[in-house]
Amino acid sequence: xxxxxxxxxxxLLSDEEAVLFAAILVVSFFIIVTMGAVLGPLLTGIVFAxxxxxxxxxxxxxxxxxxxxxxxxxxxxxxxxxxxxxxxxPRVWRQMRALFDELPNMLSKSQALMENLPENxxxxxxxxxxxxxxxxxxxxxxxxGQWILSFSLSQLPIVVTVVVYLLLVxxxxxxxxxxxxxxxxxxxxxxxxxxxxxxQVGVEMNLQMENYIRGKFVEFMIxxxxxxxxxxxxxLNYAALLAFLVGISVIVPYLGLIAVTIPxxxxxxxxxxxxxxxxxxxxxxxxIQGIDGLVLVPMLFSEAVxxxxxxxxxxxxxxxxxxxxxxxxxxIPLATLIKAIMTAWPSNRIxxx
Numbered sequence: 001x002x003x004x005x006x007x008x009x010x011x012l013l014s015d016e017e018a019v020l021f022a023a024i025l026v027v028s029f030f031i032i033v034t035m036g037a038v039l040g041p042l043l044t045g046i047v048f049a050x051x052x053x054x055x056x057x058x059x060x061x062x063x064x065x066x067x068x069x070x071x072x073x074x075x076x077x078x079x080x081x082x083x084x085x086x087x088x089x090p091r092v093w094r095q096m097r098a099l100f101d102e103l104p105n106m107l108s109k110s111q112a113l114m115e116n117l118p119e120n121x122x123x124x125x126x127x128x129x130x131x132x133x134x135x136x137x138x139x140x141x142x143x144x145g146q147w148i149l150s151f152s153l154s155q156l157p158i159v160v161t162v163v164v165y166l167l168l169v170x171x172x173x174x175x176x177x178x179x180x181x182x183x184x185x186x187x188x189x190x191x192x193x194x195x196x197x198x199x200q201v202g203v204e205m206n207l208q209m210e211n212y213i214r215g216k217f218v219e220f221m222i223x224x225x226x227x228x229x230x231x232x233x234x235x236l237n238y239a240a241l242l243a244f245l246v247g248i249s250v251i252v253p254y255l256g257l258i259a260v261t262i263p264x265x266x267x268x269x270x271x272x273x274x275x276x277x278x279x280x281x282x283x284x285x286x287x288i289q290g291i292d293g294l295v296l297v298p299m300l301f302s303e304a305v306x307x308x309x310x311x312x313x314x315x316x317x318x319x320x321x322x323x324x325x326x327x328x329x330x331x332i333p334l335a336t337l338i339k340a341i342m343t344a345w346p347s348n349r350i351x352x353x
Contacts, residue, residue: 049180
């Protein structure tokens, strides 16, 4: 048994670069797990700076000097950042508070609707089933009430976190954009000059990250913006909050769509009832989701992520449980990184040759 294990380790770590790369991965994983919350502003700055690189490259292609391109890009980012924080976030926050205040009435309406189900559909729903559903609804309502109370008591740390992000993220983005080459040179100085394994993984990951992060950012803006316009035209309650959730849902493959559809349909039903307005709204929302999945996603993600849906869902669950929202956002790139490492590892290259 020992000889088999030793042979397996020798096979996987037979290359000096592979050993160094494995050590880097282990150290990076340990840092993120233990200091993920502290590194939140840094990760946010890296993501925004990565998104802005496409704008800088486009301006440079139109013969705009690099310094001016960086300055213009940062001003665009700063304007969007301030607009998002002072126009969108307060509106979403107000509607979230209104939704919390309205929850008791919504629960009462839901309970009344469920009590009428046995009379309207006696062959499908029984009184016993309705009693079980109402008991579950009341239990969930109690849990939601406790969560709202704990959430309101813990707002001070949230305010402090928001202030930290407000101060640090724009500064970090500015330096990441301005000093990108110096930072990369400093980072590469710690790596060996000959690094075919790292280069192979790096090229594949750069393509996937560039495609994924910028694509998700644009998809978030388009899906959320179009949904808000559509909900507002219909006069749907909490239009800004629901549209924001629709935008957030595109970050979570498969699961996000299911999670956000439930509150959209539920709020629409409680507001409009079983009417034509309800059906038209659900139909329009379904069309938006269909265009997003069948048209927008193929256009934005031209370089398809070659991962099985089961692998994507597993990555979302695992990395999301480890690192929360950041883990969900980076689930596909991290899964792609694992796949790229497994493909490029020295033992695999030797066997392929």
